[in-house]
Amino acid sequence: MRYLGAAQVARLVDVPPQARPYYRALADAVRARILDGRIPVRVRMPAERHLAETLDVSRTTVTAAYDLLRERGYLESRQGSGSWTALPDPASTPDNPWLSTGADGLTHLHSAAPPAPSALLEAMAEAVEDVPRYGMGNGYDPMGLPVLRERIAARYCARGLATRPEQIIVTTGSQHAIQIVMGLLLGPGDPLLVESPTYPHAIDAARVRGARIVPVGISHEGWQPDLVTCAMRQSAARVAYLMPDFQNPTGALMDDATRAALTGAARRHDTTLVVDETWAELALDEVPPTSPMAAFDTDSRVISIGSASKLWWGGLRIGWVRTTAALARRLALHRACVDIASPVLEQLVVARLFDRMEETTAERRRTLRASREALVSAVREHLPGWDFTVPRGGGTLWVRLDSGSAVSLAEAVARHGVRLAPGPWFGVEGTLEGYLRLPYTQPPQVLRDAVAQIAKAREHGARDGEHGMYARGGEHGLPGGYGPAGRTVPVEPVIPVV
Numbered sequence: 153m154r155y156l157g158a159a160q161v162a163r164l165v166d167v168p169p170q171a172r173p174y175y176r177a178l179a180d181a182v183r184a185r186i187l188d189g190r191i192p193v194r195v196r197m198p199a200e201r202h203l204a205e206t207l208d209v210s211r212t213t214v215t216a217a218y219d220l221l222r223e224r225g226y227l228e229s230r231q232g233s234g235s236w237t238a239l240p241d242p243a244s245t246p247d248n249p250w251l252s253t254g255a256d257g258l259t260h261l262h263s264a265a266p267p268a269p270s271a272l273l274e275a276m277a278e279a280v281e282d283v284p285r286y287g288m289g290n291g292y293d294p295m296g297l298p299v300l301r302e303r304i305a306a307r308y309c310a311r312g313l314a315t316r317p318e319q320i321i322v323t324t325g326s327q328h329a330i331q332i333v334m335g336l337l338l339g340p341g342d343p344l345l346v347e348s349p350t351y352p353h354a355i356d357a358a359r360v361r362g363a364r365i366v367p368v369g370i371s372h373e374g375w376q377p378d379l380v381t382c383a384m385r386q387s388a389a390r391v392a393y394l395m396p397d398f399q400n401p402t403g404a405l406m407d408d409a410t411r412a413a414l415t416g417a418a419r420r421h422d423t424t425l426v427v428d429e430t431w432a433e434l435a436l437d438e439v440p441p442t443s444p445m446a447a448f449d450t451d452s453r454v455i456s457i458g459s460a461s462k463l464w465w466g467g468l469r470i471g472w473v474r475t476t477a478a479l480a481r482r483l484a485l486h487r488a489c490v491d492i493a494s495p496v497l498e499q500l501v502v503a504r505l506f507d508r509m510e511e512t513t514a515e516r517r518r519t520l521r522a523s524r525e526a527l528v529s530a531v532r533e534h535l536p537g538w539d540f541t542v543p544r545g546g547g548t549l550w551v552r553l554d555s556g557s558a559v560s561l562a563e564a565v566a567r568h569g570v571r572l573a574p575g576p577w578f579g580v581e582g583t584l585e586g587y588l589r590l591p592y593t594q595p596p597q598v599l600r601d602a603v604a605q606i607a608k609a610r611e612h613g614a615r616d617g618e619h620g621m622y623a624r625g626g627e628h629g630l631p632g633g634y635g636p637a638g639r640t641v642p643v644e645p646v647i648p649v650v
C-alpha cells in the first residue's frame with residue numbers, strides 16, 4: 153500500500169465528533185492505528201484539506217493533528233510530496249524502552265514467556281563439560297546434534313507417537329521452525345488457513361512468503377470441526393497452521409475426535425497441517441488424554457513443531473520439527489540461507505534438560521498454576537465485567553472486555569507501567585478489538601500489581617473520556633505516582649515478542 157485516501161483514514165480512526173480537543177484525539181487515533189498495524193508505516197496520508205472535508209472539521213484542526221504526529225515521530229513530511237506515516241527513531245528517545253526488554257521499567261504483560269527453570273544452571277554446567285567432545289568438529293550440524301534429536305524423538309515415543317531421530321530437525325526456536333516450514337511449503341498467493349485468534353508471528357512468517365491468510369474462528373471452547381473443514385475446502389488451503397494443545401492465545405485444547413476429524417479433512421482436501429505444539433507439555437489441570445495430532449496422520453501430511461521455550465526457557469532459542477526423514481533433510485537444506493545450524497552449547501543444554509523432564513515439568517506446572525490463580529482472582533476482583541474461561545493449560549488467558557477497544561486500553565495502560573497484548577495482534581484483519589491476552593507466565597505478585605494498574609488506567613479513562621486519557625499522560629511524563637517509582641514512562645512502539 154502506498155497511500156491512504158481521506159475516507160479510508162476516517163473509517164480507520166473513527167474519532168467521535170464530540171472528542172475534545174479534537175486534533176489530539178485525531179492524532180492519538182492515527183498513532184494507535186499505526187501501532188496496531190492497521191495504518192502501515194511509510195504510506196502517504198491524505199492531504200490535510202481532504203481529510204478535513206471528509207471529517208467535517210476545520211483544516212487547522214487536521215493541521216494541528218498532523219503537527220502533533222510529526223512532533224512525536226509518527227509522520228514525516230517531504231516538501232512537495234505530502235506526509236508519510238513513520239515510527240519514532242528509537243535512538244532519539246533517551247530512555248528507549250524497546251532496545252532491551254525489561255530495561256524499560258515496564259511490566260511486560262504482552263509476552264507469554266516464563267523465566268528459566270531452577271535446573272538451568274546445572275544443565276548448563278553439565279553441557280559445558282560435554283562441549284570438548286564436539287569441539288573437534290566444525291560446529292555446524294544443520295539437522296541438529298544426534299544427542300538432542302534422540303531425546304526429542306524419545307519424547308514423542310513417550311507421548312504415544314513412534315518417532316525416529318531421523319525425523320527430527322533441531323531449529324533455532326520454534327519460530328524459526330515455523331519460518332522454514334512455511335518458507336518451504338508456501339509461495340505467493342497460496343492460501344494458509346489459520347485459527348482466529350492465532351499466534352501472530354506465524355502470520356508474519358506466512359506474509360513474508362506472500363501467502364494469503366484465511367482465518368477460521370475458534371473460541372475458548374475450541375474448534376468446530378465442520379467450520380474448519382469448510383474453510384479448508386472453500387479456500388483450497390495449501391497449508392493449515394493449528395495449535396491443538398493449549399492454543400495461544402485462547403488456551404483451548406483439541407479433543408482426539410476433532411484431531412481425527414481435521415486430519416481426515418486435511419487428507420481429503422490435500423492440505424498440509426503444520427501443528428505448533430509449543431505449549432503441549434503444559435497441562436495444568438486434569439485433562440482428557442490426547443494424542444499428538446501426527447498420531448492421526450496416515451499419509452505424512454502433519455508436520456509437528458516443538459519448542460524448549462515454554463517448558464524451559466526462551467533464551468535457549470531451541471525448537472524442532474518432526475516430519476518425514478526426507479522432509480527433515482529438505483528443511484536442513486532450506487535453513488542454509490537463514491542460520492545454517494543451531495548453536496551447539498544450547499542444544500547440549502536442552503539435551504540435559506530433557507534428562508530432567510519430570511522434575512522441570514513439575515516445577516513449571518506448579519509456578520504456572522500459582523500465577524494463573526493470582527491472575528484469575530485479580531481480574532475477577534478488579535475487572536469483574538471481563539469475561540474469560542480459565543484455560544486448563546498453557547500460559548495465557550484470553551479475555552473479552554466489557555467495553556471499549558483493547559488497543560486504546562493497551563495504549564493507556566502502558567502509561568501506567570504495563571505493556572499489554574491487545575486482541576488485534578492475534579487477528580488477521582484488525583479484528584478482535586474487544587479482546588486482550590493476559591499471560592500468567594510472571595510471578596503472582598507481578599500479575600496482581602499489573603491488574604491493579606490496568607484497573608486504575610481504566611478508571612482514569614472512564615473519568616476523562618477515552619481520548620482524554622491519552623492526552624493527560626502525554627509523551628513527556630505521568631502524573632505523580634504512575635509508572636514504576638514515579639518514573640516517566642515514554643510509550644514507544646514495542647517489538648511485539650508475544
Ligand SMILES: Cc1ncc(COP(=O)(O)O)c(C=O)c1O
Binds near residue numbers: 325431
Ligand atoms: C504458539 C507459539 N509458537 C511459537 C512460539 C515461538 O517460540 P520460540 O521461537 O521461542 O520457540 C511461541 C512463543 O510464544 C508460541 O506461543
